[in-house]
Amino acid sequence: MRALFVVLKPLCFLALLGYCPSATIRPKEGWQVYSSAQDADGRCICTVVAPEQNLCSRDAKSRQLRQLLEKIQNMSQSIEVLNLRTQRDFQYVMKMESQMKGLRSKFRQIESNRRTLLTKNFQELKGKMNELQPLIPVLEQYKTDATLISQFKEEIRNLSLVLTAIQEEIGAYDYEELQQRVLSLEGRLRNCMNKLTCGKLMKITGPITVKTSGTRFGAWMTDPQASPKNNKVWYMDSYTNNKIVREYKSVSDFVAGVESRTYNLPFHWAGTNHVVYNGSLYYNKYQSNIIVRYSFESGRVMTQRALESAGFHNVYPYTWGGFSDIDLMADELGLWAIYATNQNAGNIVISQLDPLTIQVLNSWNTEYSKRNAGESFMICGTLYITNSHLTGAKVYYSYSTKTSTYEYMDIPIHNQYFHMSMLDYNARDRALYGWNNGHQVLFNVTLFHIIKTDDES
Template sequence: RQRVICLTLFCILHDSTNTIGPKEGWQVYSSAQDADGRCICTVVAPEQNLCSRDAKGRQLRQLLEKVQNMSQSIEVLNLRTQRDFQYVMKMENQMKGLRTKFRQVEDDRKTIMAKNFQELKEKMDELQPLIPVLEQYKTDAQLISSFKEEIRNLSMVLTAIQEEMGAYDYDELYQRVLRLDSRLRNCMGKLTCGKLMKITGPVTIKTSGTRFGAWMTDPQASQRNNRVWYMDSYTNSKIVREYKTMEDFVANVVSRTYNLPFKWEGTGHVVYNGSLYYNKYQSNIIVKYSFETGRVLAQRALEYAGFHNTYPYSWGGYSDIDVMADELGMWVVYMDPDTLEVQKTWNTEYSKRNAGESFMICGTLYITNSHLTGAKVYYSYSTKTSSYEYTDIPFHNQYFHMSMLDYNARERALYAWNNGHQVLFNVTLFHVIKTEDDS
């Protein structure tokens, strides 16, 4: 068999006798002449055995063998590459799965740590307002400076922890905060009355009952006595529920139920020194009811006091008469808690119908301008000086409708019934601290 090799040969033609003959093994298929007179021929090479000793032929065969060997090697390499590629793909998928799991574990850890540190941060925020109080302590400036430095250091540590999670031992930090909290609370026992400066919160304790109601603890009770009383609705009821602790209140574990002898009006009730004081239904009478004996200990009609929506707060609800308690005693106006005898009356000249709610702190009456969203403490009246002033102390009416707001002197907090939610507000007071040097 002959192989066709396309070559371009240049030859000089003198005459026909010089043509290469067939006996030499080359066959001319066509010829032509270029512009310079040179011959251009197309030839067919002779059979294989005619060129077996040709050096270029041997080189060509060697090259072909090398190409074949290379092709086989490439094929083997390709198979190995395909196998390795499948293995790498499998390992890549496994690595991605592990990476996802590690990321999830890391995110969960950071979430838990962030939550713990946020709780500490909130604790620090609660302690921070007490610093201006301590600065009034004339005889212990060095201790105050120490407190301030300790809080500053803890705040810096908290900030650093938020940036680098886990850089500080959480338990040690938590114990430091608890120790500082204990020391500050011991100092609070020396505080006298103060002026309301700020209201923060609220903290939602529970969601229960109707839109209107009242709940409270006893400001005169010992620190071990943490009973909670609950009175749902503003009228047509005589049922009071008692809970042993705040935890029981949240879990709705009722320890005792009282059936009052008279229905109540409004939500302006107060528990004071073991007794409930409330406005008797459709009257201007204040009733003192003992939880211990289950009997009415005293009743007193308040002369000229409106009732049954004659002079209520802006939200209505028969809230004409509001019984309160603070550091100085119990108030509707100011009265003796044993006999309910009225000792003195003040006319604040503030319209009851324009007030959202009110509460007493240290003998000063604080009045909100609304029971709805945007409410703030707008007006205060001092019973000590018989004078008033306009204030601007906002607070967050989270659930849009306030039907009860009372101050508890023991807890230094405001108890509120906020549209079927029982909430607590923290208060910041400007105090004057009495020392042994004070007369």
């Protein structure tokens, strides 16, 4: 799933949105600025630099040109087949012509001397006719194929005229050159998207129900660090008394229930707030504040470390309980742990972790009670907290680790199935994964971005 600003259609989509006067990019000479996405208030979310010539119409012509070229190629193949068939049929026609000449000669003999007409002649004539009978349908097919070839030739002539007109309209750009211009623009789009790695949460839409399975509580996830071709899904049912992780090769396999592998963890997990990051599963060991790093590749625990002072075993859970004291998550900036301590009066502590050693790199103390939080997730180094796990929940509070500041928010989140026991952001998919009362769901997020040029960064 991709957020709104990810679903960008090169070229024509840009022109539809038009020029965004609030953009901060200073375009190079000979180029225009187009807005590729805006938020509900009309503010620019993404800015893309595009050629000043209207390549949208050219792109449409290029698409038409490509379709015509494909059509001509298909026609050429059809003509080739017809030619082979007509060559074969022509041999039959030649044979038929020879036999017709023989019949004509026989008829002349009969006409010249009717008195000598005997039974033998009739039998011979009948045999000749029988030989000719199967060739009549072949002759008919030959005539049909000849007509088709004629029609094809006429259509190719018409297409050639259209192609010539398109080439004249495109001007100096041939199709290959135009395609390179398109690829260049797509490269600029990708560069723009690279600038969109971080932003402020503006809206949550959905959910999309992917599957209904398992108990009321659980977790499912993909690896935000995986390659685009790796779409494995991991599934962990229940919040305790379980050590089985189910792996699926893709979301479609997950929906179909086609498992590719299962893992039997060495320790039971606590809660539902696990995360897969760069090929490893990070989870809270049951009845402890120990974080376990389990490698799927090696099938063994690589690291385990206690999160100092972190409450566990329903001391500081989310509002729904379920041993959800320690919430592990990942975003664009790395791996995080969300928990509460006595030293911070039961309020949420944010710690960034080293993915290999699970050592705390840095920590931030918030003033939001962990027990009053429904769920939370990190986007671009900012923690977003919902005020409930039930119907009517909304993102109520956020804390930025970049500025060490907080703000109150009011972003609704549709709790379709009335009980949310897991909510995690996936930076690769730019979506929220949720476990909503035995339903595995996805939420789309809209982020607001301020883009700087390379000169300004």
